Amino acid sequence: MPSWPTTAVEAIAVQEKLRGLVEVVDVGPAPRYVAGLDVAYDGDRLAAAVVVLDRGTLREVDRAVVRGETTFPYVPGLFAFREVPALLAALERLTTRPELLVCDGQGLAHPRRFGLACHLGVLTGISAIGAAKTTFVGTHAHPAPERGATADLLDGDEVVGAAVRTQDAVKPVYVSVGHRVSLPTAVEHVLHLAPRYRLPETTRVADRACREGLQGG
């Protein structure tokens, strides 16, 4: 974590500097190992978890949970600075190297087009996508009620992501490009990873893992 920003001004400067490194096209073959990342909090204590699932079976093959303390407050637009340090530490402790990071938050659907998924992708060089429960920037038409339906997430006239219906009649999940993946591919991944519930299995398993890590460990 060399020269990690401390202030909002510094953090924004980092985003402006790294945003140009984001790659919005598909790179590499279809991933086999996909990771889910999430962080849970209890005051200033936190637990970050990265779980790795086999994309074919959706079975967990590896996981790493690290505990620590917050070093940056939650500021809309600077969310990554709060979670990235702990998530990178967890990623380093994995035995299996994931080929896709499914992040709990936005990728390009961010005010400066550099959300958590872009940040983690650029720093690790691993393909990444954002799968958020709510929008941050952008508006969209209502996708059809059937699973698989999508609607462009538009910020002005720019498509920054997609509202994806992962199950019939459930609220959409907001998908956006993080790094080295195209938007259509990102949407395919999320649909594949959510065969039964609204959220991708990667997110569900990671959410449980970090909550457990907050208590036990």
Next chain:
DNA sequence: GCGACAG
């Protein structure tokens, strides 16, 4: 100026 604002 005022409200909204990923997790």
Next chain:
DNA sequence: ATCTTGTCGC
């Protein structure tokens, strides 16, 4: 994120 039980519905 987190505070928080039961309850309505498929």
